[in-house]
Amino acid sequence: MISNVIFDCDGVLIDSEILSFAVDEKLLPDYGVSLTAAELARTFGGVAYGEMVLALNTRFGTSINAQRYQEHCEAELAGMFATELRAIAGIPELLSSLRVPFALASGSDLARLDECLSLTGLADFFEHRIFSAEQVKRGKPAPDVFLLAAETCGWAPEQCLVIEDSPSGVVAAKAAGMRSVGFLGGAHRHTQDADILRDAGAEYVADNSVDLFGYMRDLGLVGAFRR
CATH class of the missing domain: 3.40.50.1000 (HAD superfamily/HAD-like)
Structure with missing residues (x-):
């Protein structure tokens, strides 16, 4: 029961996820990764930044630093959350x-x-x-x-x-x-x-x-x- x-x-x-993945879609090409927000949401919904970055590095042969990437994303999100969340x-x-x-x-x-x-x-x-x-x-x-x-x-x-x-x-x-x-x-x-x-x-x-x-x-x- x-x-x-x-x-x-x-x-x-x-x-919040629609905002977060929109930021990922915007920023990831600078790191050598091109995926849509919908693709990211289906694959990485509920996954921590570190795990997502590890998977992306493996898939795309990139060397993204998870901590720096998270900081970059959160800086972008701060303003969006204040007005759109x-x-x-x-x-x-x-x-x-x-x-x-x-x-x-x-x-x-x-x-x-x-x-x-x-x-x-x-x-x-x-x-x-x-x-x-x-x-x-x-x-x-x-x-x-x-x-x-x-x-x-x-x-x-x-x-x-x-x-x-x-x-x-x-x-x-x-x-x-x-x-x-x-x-x-x-x-x-x-x-x-x-x-x-x-x-x-x-x-x-x-x-x-x-x-x-x-x-x-x-x-x-x-x-x-x-x-």
């Missing part, structure tokens, strides 16, 4: 409707999470129940951040439902002994991405927040949709 929910952040709560449509209403305890577990660092949640008006929903991969040894697809969230909150992993937009996050949830739902509500995702989430182990793939609400309602996790 599900009695707790753990949300990923980027691409699930906030529409939004909560994904329907997410504040869904959070307001939840009947069970919930938390956030993300690959982003805590400082970025605090900033993004404040910018999008979601910070008060989570209070101290915010967990980052920087607090554990391994990021997703390892289960560490989900297990940290469950242990800290006093939840049994098998009673947790994870909401994720990336295959690596779904794999991490499965490794943690948790059920998961794939989410396509972020602007970086398309209906054809449902297959990569199902293949990773998602028990259901929701097209948007309304679809996600309906699935969670059937599990008894939410009440009336609060506007």
